[in-house]
Amino acid sequence: MIVATLAFIVADGVIYASWLFIVAVGMTLVYGVMRILNVAHGSLYALGAYTAATMVGAWFQRGYAPLGSFVLLLVAALVVGLVMGLILELGLLRFLHGRDEVVVVLATYATFLILEDVIQLIWGVEARPAPQPYSLLGTTTVGPLLLNNYDLALIALALLVGGVGWWALTRTIAGKLLLAVIFDREMAEACGINVRRVFLVTFLIGSVLGALGGASTAPMISVSRGLGVDVIVLAFAVVVIGGLGSIPGALLGAAVIGLSRAAAVHLLPQAEVFAIYLIMTLVLIIRPYGLLGHERLRKV
């Protein structure tokens, strides 16, 4: 019993953490490079979910090969991410460079409000369940654990995203440029790095990741209005706990929240509502810049 519970806490924690990571990593990447805390990330998540749900629904109506629906999820994420990313970066954020961080946050908040209603105008108010892919992969039994393989696939996806991200950042020229910008934007600009392009590319990647979060979640929920709202604060928490702009930090933050929430659900269900914010507040109190974040000392 105890063993089972502990095993489940770990399993559930890791699964939830993977989901959180996929949802939050884009946000932290965008912040790290552009210093923009993108509230509209939640809208990208919602758009990804809606698009995926719609495409998957049509796919199964036409009775195509079920496994193809997984490809569809990725396609949805790519399409939404690239289209919305271009619109938002070129159409809005570009004009906000150099403005107060907080003002930019508000601008993305406004964007979020707008997109909330845009989504309703496009998809109406009807909920869109697209549950087929979720049960396609069957389940796995490990000792006492009975897990859905789709959830395990989420873990794989999270590891993939994290791995590719790590590889791209540390092993490729583009990644090194990105790190340079993250480390010191002025210096990077001085070194002749085309910061604008770096920004655009970063934001596109971030948007795709946000949409991917939604698309990969669509099959396990019934996509309906307002699902972006809660995701925003969750992603905030993850990003802040890990250290704003730090990708390993996002991984760590996701793990911390995932495990503590799972523990709360299993051992102290009453605390579920607190768990996340309690962790966030405590971490900020103990490590003001997040677990992997650090203060920048101004040169005088």
Place this chain on the structure above:
Amino acid sequence: MAARDRTGAALAGAFVVFVAAGFFLPSWAVSLVILSLARGIVALGLVVQFRSGLVSFGQALFFAIGGYAVGLAGLKLRLTDMIVLTVIGVAAATLLGAGLGFLMRRYREIFFAMLSLGFSMLFYGLLVKTETLGSTDGFNVPAPTIFGARLSALATRTLLYDLTVAAAAGAALGVHWYLGTILGRLDTALRDNEVRVEYLGYAPGRVIHVQYVLGAALAGGAGALTAMAVGHIDPSMAYWTTSGELVFVTILSGTGSVLAPFLGSLVFGLLQTYALQYAPSVWQMILGVALLAIILYLPGGLWSALERNRARA
């Protein structure tokens, strides 16, 4: 100084006009003005923080503290006097603010925003868990009295309205004075160059602490007034979207003057009301567009627009 006297005169003028208006405005408008002015009082506190580059994404915490202080005082202590209740709201929020301030003063930029958000959401969770206070449904606040007298609904509402107008004017005057002092002027200094403040022998954290407590007190009073005007309080008062709305109003208003937040808040209230009436299903979009337009074309908020007109004239 001369500038102060003028704002004082302007405030006095506004005070008279609003009080007079209170006698012929329909009750929905009265209630709208009360809520807007109250929101403006909170925004006033945010303006002060904003001048030093800090934004609290958790100001709803103190707003809700003020509201629940009123609710509990009415529920448990049978207190109903609107002035006493307002004072209680302010006191409760000030105490909490003074305490949390010792932490908040160490934080800047987005981390300040996030920690304040964390505190407000913790309080939200606490309220949701408190079934004896109606959890998410909240509970009704008894109609307020004045000097122990229970008056007609109309009279009560008018008095509450006047109290709110007075509170708003008082807050504006006080903050205007504060911004004229060394401490008050340090807000911009802090935003410009914290290192220099430090090297002038003053603790930047102290400035932030003072601002934070000030903001808390204002939000607490506003929460108390709101609770009495609405006659009902629930945890959504502390939810992050409420904080978002408050910051929204601050940006909309601009920091050009202590009068700006009230103007901005009133505009916001009307915008929302009429958006709801004519586009009930896309009112969020309308608000969003308005905010974006302000950010892109009026970096100084509504107030700067009015000033620009003056400059042209």
Place this chain on the structure above:
Amino acid sequence: MRTATSTLGLLAMAIGVAALFLIGLPAPVASQAEKYRVGVVTLLAGPFAASIGVPAKNGAEMVAEAINNGTLPAPYATKGVAGRSLELVVVDESTGTAKQVTEFRGLAERREVDAVVGYLVAGSCLAVAPVADELKMLTLLSTCSTPRIFEENDFKYVYRTSAHLTPDGVTAARYLLKRMPNVKTIAGLNWNMAYGQDAWRDFRLSVQTLKPDVEAINEQFTTFGGGQYGAEISALLTKKPTVLHTAFAGGDFEAFVVQMTARGLHQNIQMVMTAGAGSMYRLLDKLPDGVFIEDRGPYSVFARPTALGNWFRTTYEQRYGITPPYTAYHMGQAVLAFKIAADKASKGGAKPAPEEIGRALEQLKFDAFGTTVHMSRSRGHQAVTESAIGVYKFDKAKSVPTVVDVTYYPADCVNPPDGTKGEAWIKGGFKGARCD
């Protein structure tokens, strides 16, 4: 800073503009003598809009239109309300309670409605009720499930034309113990909000009152809109209760069903879903056969197949392409109740006063679209109806969702008698319950 003139000028400007709007733009539409304008308040945005908010609006509009055309089935075929046409003014409820109070005043004064129907959120019901009395505005609450409204106050102008939350839990408990007399343990998965807390408490108390040795072994409360229930499902898999109660609805309900069926939670736990019926038309075969399911009353799949019931369901399905969920019925019967009472109160000529319509509502017993509604509680301000529950079965042949073994419980069997609070009534062993 700025010069005195400009500051004052600014102020004048601001106040001028404000005043302009505040004195109540726009000018009242038409004269009110020959028509009834009714405010309809429901959730048009946010997570609840899809599953229950907009359907409620649809229900109101559909019934209002039928009333104006005189196309409602007998005995309500008379055109209009007290001979006047009915015009609806729709307001979004998803703005938070503070704003709702202002909106309510706005409806009364700026938009000059004769009555207000609607409200799904308990918070806004509690908040507007006192204002309704202050403004003498007849208000027919359609859903907002909390029993507290009339348990805590006596409102003169406020009525609720649907049953509150308590019967759901009582019904579920009675049905459960009839079909599974030897239940040992129950668990709950509910929203961490008043609605979820109350729903679970009513169910748990009812079960434990009827069978004191039943143990509640796992009480899960999750954040509304959470959407991820992996950990909760695992917890239930390890705790292995005999029964799981959930009052989830809409998106969260569907998310939970999808996630728990994928891990076979339903295979060894009896599900009791007191608000899930609305989702069966979206989930179809994803909702496993055998779960006990309710629709917060005798609505949609449980609606009595009367002329009224068939008209409502078929018309709605034709117009909106889905089966109406319970809020559509709630709102429909609120509008209907207003017509009936107004008709009854009018003596021809002038409009009846709100007090007269109100008096006509008290103790009113009328056939609505789902079942018979009886305004028999809280001095005739609170309605009771029979309740319904059944077992879900997906008809693969026709691929339509159905419920079997449906049981209807009389109103007096599952609703607390007049003057007693639900919780006390349950704990006290359902004194005065008449179930025959």
Place this chain on the structure above:
Amino acid sequence: MTGAPVLEVRRLTKLFDQVVAARDIDVTIATEEVVSIIGANGAGKTTFVNLVTGYTHPSGGSIRFRGQELVGLPPREITRLGVCRSFQVPQVFSTMSVLENLMIAHGLSDRGRGAGLSALASRDRVEACAELLSVYRIEAYRDRPAALVPQGVRKLLDIAMATAREATLLFLDEPTSGIATEEKFAVMDIVMAALAERKATVVFIEHDIDIVERYGRRVLAFHEGGILADGPAADVLGDARVREHVTGRRRA
């Protein structure tokens, strides 16, 4: 009390990761001395000032100001003790007017209780600060935002702010950097004149050897975080190793 030590630095060491920014610095400075610090870029001059004024904390060693240990104190407390500094990159309030900048400095030098709540632009303060501006010959810019005045003016403003408080020990970090060569002497004359009647001990970092020779009676030559030579200007500037590592390039 000329000659009494005002600053005693012992075995002061600072490591950034592996880089040694200050190594075993030992130096004593007496009241009313005027000391100039020279050294190539990265020799640890500014680091030394940062350490003494508490901007960064040393990895080891002690810093005593009139016998009181400064290590561990934040800059604000060190400032309140009377150790003030100006900066290589002027640290001013860029959106505020030159006058306001100075008024804030002036206002914060007031130690009285609740002084913070006295009006910033009180008549006396405005006069006092206008006075100071004219001492530094920048009164012409009084109402311009600090961000929009010439570098030289910003430099002087920075120094004026540092001296608004009655400083016992004053550090000037490259007071003439970014100022046209022909103006350098003028600027230094202004500053030194302003400080003359203050009886303050002055330590200034300087690259321009002519300035050093003219104003710095005593010279500290920094090299790789340590003090290469310490003594009267003539001796130090004549020192072979100093020529090689510090001034050499400049003289060749």
